[in-house]
Amino acid sequence: MATSSSVNPAIGKALDKLGLLRDIDLVLHLPLRYEDDTRIVPIAEVRDGQVAQIEATVISNEVQQRPKRQLVVVVEDTSGSCQLRFLHFYPSQQKTMAPGKRLRIQGEVRGGFWGKQMVHPQLRKVEAPLPVALTPVYPTSKGLPQAYLRRMIVMALHRVRLRETLPDGVWQTIGPPPILAQPRAQAQPLWWPLDRALQFLHHPQPDVAIQTLEDHSHPAWQRLKVEELLAQQLSQWRVRQLREQFTAPVLKPVRKRGELAxxxxxxxxxxxxxxxxxxxxxxxxxxxxxxxxxxxxxxxxxxxxxxxxxxxxxxxxxxxxxxxxxxxxxxxxxxxxxxxxxxxxxxxxxxxxxxxxxxxxxxxxxxxxxxxxxxxxxxxxxxxxxxxxxxxxxxxxxxxxxxxxxxxxxxxxxxxxxxxxxxxxxxxxxxxxxxxxxxxxxxxxxxxxxxxxxxxxxxxxxxxxxxxDELPPGRTPVVTRLIVDSRREELIERLKHQVTQGRQAYWVCPLIEESEALDLSNATATYEDLQEAMPHIPMGLLHSRMPAAQKQEVMARFSSGELGILVATTVIEVGVDVPNASLMVVEHAERFGLSQLHQLRGRVGRGSAQSACILLYSTGESGHLSDTAKDRLSAMAQTNDGFEIARRDLEIRGPGEFMGARQSGAALLRFADLETDQHLLEWARELAPIMLKDHPHLAEEHMQRWLGGRWDYLKA
CATH class of the missing domain: 3.40.50.300 (P-loop containing nucleotide triphosphate hydrolases)
Incomplete structure (x- = not known):
């Protein structure tokens, strides 16, 4: 087992949070990235932005009070010097870095007015031998130090004995995995045994191309993707089998003579x-x-x-x-x-x-x-x-x-x-x-x-x-427009004109309360501003913190046409159906997810009148939108097709957030990528039912290895 009663409670809690309950969970907890501690780089050869390890002698050590209290240490080797800055430090650290001490230092090097600098680098004793493999950096959690996690994984690797669960002769049945059909770019084999692949990914040799580890294109990573996708497909096919063992009521209308069902x-x-x-x-x-x-x-x-x-x-x-x-x-x-x-x-x-x-x-x-x-x-x-x-x-x-x-x-x-x-x-x-x-x-x-x-x-x-895959006749296409918030007053004037002509509108805001961190308009403030700008137009305010009876009253008044404008949070994202409402304004649209924007747009266009959705966006202090926000807003302007919106949303957010499952405990793919690894998914999808039918014990072992306690979630 990965945890025991002797484990520190904080560490045990962190392990539980990460799902590291068994030795195999630790073995399958693979690094996010790697640090190269296997060699020393002369200070003069380190490039700006590079994470490097240097070996140097402390020249000076002082506590500076401006612009804020910090420890500044200058070190040098035979090729040049580097400044180390510590914004948080203890007196014991000052002694460790006393002038004349020789240290091994690793961190990201940045160039600046004072020359090369490292902020909060790692320090090691010079006497320690250099490691022979790259140092893994694992996903971790509060209370679980990286060094402790590394030791636990090393011990788990020694204890776990991984037998192959892919059945013999499978390649003759459905063909080899697609990774074997790739061009051979290196002398190493493309198909790695599972135990060797895992040992390698935890401690790769320094001569490996780092890029192949980071982009998961290395054959060892490809092997892990095949394993993970197969476990996922086995679980889905097994769920279907389990469900078919239950009995359900037979629902067929009981017709009486002369009476319609x-x-x-x-x-x-x-x-x-x-x-x-x-x-x-x-x-x-x-x-x-x-x-x-x-x-x-x-x-x-x-x-x-x-x-x-x-x-x-x-x-x-x-x-x-x-x-x-x-x-x-x-x-x-x-x-x-x-x-x-x-x-x-x-x-x-x-x-x-x-x-x-x-x-x-x-x-x-x-x-x-x-x-x-x-x-x-x-x-x-x-x-x-x-x-x-x-x-x-x-x-x-x-x-x-x-x-x-x-x-x-x-x-x-x-x-x-x-x-x-x-x-x-x-x-x-x-x-x-x-x-x-x-x-x-x-x-x-x-x-x-x-x-x-x-x-x-x-x-x-x-x-x-x-x-x-078709909309009912009479649904009018919704025109989508992107408007920068500097044109807000112009938009309000146009909105006033439309509402006085008998149309109804939604104005959606992302927050209820002021937030210093986000600096966004809230629903209450927007409601008051719009009331001041359009005093003769009846308006309603709707947000999630209102009592249920008050929400019902506001919605009833808007549905009946008594209110011209409804100012709301995303509480109206789904289900609200008012055919006469033909205008939708989404404030700070750059803060919303793509599917959420599409859902909001779907609140209009339900009647015969031409409908419009205005995405009011802010560029903030930077003066420009993030790439993600640009992608979302561009997709909304380019298409009304929900299937195309969903495809782009998956590209932008990934499956975890797309499904709303990141916080739900569902076992999502950790290593495989649905877009780039579809060929591996197809292969695993073909193999899964064959394994369940002809090799049920291997299939069960494979699922338990990869899913463990998350098996119940997949049955939901």
């Missing part, structure tokens, strides 16, 4: 026709839930593509089959929007059956909440809509057959695990009692952030995916 009645009630894409995905979902294997399907579609009506039709099929349906959304505003729309559609149809739509949220009053819980428990509530309150411990369903999660990426992995486990234990009492089987309700996850193909192949490989 519930979903057919809904289609006759709504005032629009489904698109071809909507009809296709409804069929895919209906076919899935008609089987006794739990559906685990992702419904993806661009903003405004009509996912809600698809969810309503799926709920109708479940209800018509005698089962309950739950719909969960990440915010109360979005959940309430769903509740109102679904109630309008379904209540007239359900009342004849003695059924209702229930609402569950954390802000409900106790009496109302108890009434709703009784409805859910008795089965009177055929459809339950709410926030994460739907999965609280005291919520008991009578016979839950279908769960729908909107904006699923906004829920943490722990919440999805909790929902899945509670589904199994409380999901389908009636059929479970008669058959003795543990029933798991079907699950439909919805996302307005389309998943790029490489991401779907990797993190959603265990899901069936339905895609709504």
């Amino acid at each position: 519930l979903h057919e009645q809904l289609l006759g009630l709504i005032a629009f026709e489904l698109t071809k894409a909507q009809r296709r995905v409804v069929t895919e979902i209906a076919d899935d839930i008609a089987r006794d294997v739990p559906m685990h399907r992702l419904l993806q579609g661009d903003v405004g593509s009509g996912k809600t009506v698809v969810a309503a039709l799926a709920a109708c099929i479940a209800i018509d089959s005698g089962w309950q349906c739950a719909l969960m959304a990440p915010t109360e505003i979005l959940a309430e929007q769903h509740f109102r729309k679904l109630s309008d559609w379904l209540c007239p149809l359900l009342v004849a059956r003695g059924k209702q739509v229930a609402w569950l949220a954390g802000t409900q009053k106790k009496k109302q909440r108890e009434h709703m819980l009784d409805m859910v428990r008795s089965g009177e509530a055929a459809l339950v809509v709410g926030t994460h309150a739907v999965i609280q411990e005291h919520v008991e369903f009578d016979h839950l057959g279908l769960v729908i999660i909107d904006e699923q990426h906004r829920f943490g992995v722990e919440q999805r695990l909790s929902l899945r486990d509670r589904q199994r234990s409380k999901g389908a009492n009636a059929q479970q009692a008669s058959t003795g089987a543990v029933l798991e309700p079907h699950m439909l996850m919805m996302s307005a952030t389309p998943i790029p193909r490489t991401l779907a192949m990797t993190y959603y490989a265990d899901l069936s995916v339905s895609t709504i």
Whole structure:
């Protein structure tokens, strides 16, 4: 084991935080970069910005008080001199660097008015022998010193015995890994045994090309990428296998003679026709839930593509089959929007059956909440809509057959695990009692952030995916304009004119409170400024810290057309649907993520009027935007296509942030890159089902090696 009771508590906490619980975790904890301590560089030969190790004699040592207190030490060798600066130091360090002492010093060298300098360099004794390999620098955490972590990894490397888990003869089955097809640029072999690759990456020889280590193109790195991608693909295929072992309720409408099924009645009630894409995905979902294997399907579609009506039709099929349906959304505003729309559609149809739509949220009053819980428990509530309150411990369903999660990426992995486990234990009492089987309700996850193909192949490989790839007719394309904040007054004048003509507008701000660090306008200050500039236009203010009742009142007034402008934070990012609102202003747009900007833009363009999204950006004190901000804003101006936006967002942010999973505990790829290593991903994807079928013990060993305690997260 990597940790034990004898480990310092702070170190143990840091190891837990990094997921270093086993020896193999330490062995697979690879360096971020390397330092070359194997040679001494003459001071005169060190280039500006180079991290180098010098060996020199202390010439002077003094504490300077200006511009701030610091220790300044001058050292020299036979080729030149260098100044060392320490902004934080102890008296013992001054003694270590007394004049006449000879030291081995490593740090980044910078040129300046006073010549070459190092700030807070590392000091070593000259008597110590020079290492024979590059020194690894590992990702670490507070309380875990780099030197201590290095020692732990060295000991783990000695203890761990790594046997190869790739089955013999695999190359004859699916061909060799793609790395063997690359041009041979060096004398070393392209395919490295796993144990040799790991030993090398922890302690590479100084003659290796550093660039191949830093860009992960070295054959040893390529071997690790293959291993990691294979573990990830094995886990996804295994999750699918495990899920197919459970039994789900068969959801098929029970038709009475001469009566339309519930979903057919809904289609006759709504005032629009489904698109071809909507009809296709409804069929895919209906076919899935008609089987006794739990559906685990992702419904993806661009903003405004009509996912809600698809969810309503799926709920109708479940209800018509005698089962309950739950719909969960990440915010109360979005959940309430769903509740109102679904109630309008379904209540007239359900009342004849003695059924209702229930609402569950954390802000409900106790009496109302108890009434709703009784409805859910008795089965009177055929459809339950709410926030994460739907999965609280005291919520008991009578016979839950279908769960729908909107904006699923906004829920943490722990919440999805909790929902899945509670589904199994409380999901389908009636059929479970008669058959003795543990029933798991079907699950439909919805996302307005389309998943790029490489991401779907990797993190959603265990899901069936339905895609709504067309917008309903009558949706007007949204014109996107970039405007620098120096033209703010001009924008306000144009906005005033548009609103007085009967149009409605959103003005979105990134913060609620003033922040000295970010120096951004906040929603309250912007609201007051706009009121002063347009005193005759009724406005509303909406942010996450307002009481729920106050939020509902403001949204109701805006939806009814009573308010001309709604000043809000990103609480209106998803779910808000006001067809008459045709203008969107996003202040400090350079601070928002790309998918978030696309979601905000999707709040307009829902009616027949020409709609516009104005991205108001600031260049700050520097006078120019960062490269990332430029990429985001350019993408928004160039395309309205959510799939193209998603592809660019993945390029900019990487899979961790794209999925909203960096803080969720999900096991993300650490070494492989979805864009550059797609050829390796394809190979691992082909091998995974073969290993699970023909070499299950090797597959299990491989997954345990790489995933360990993170295995449960991948099953969410």
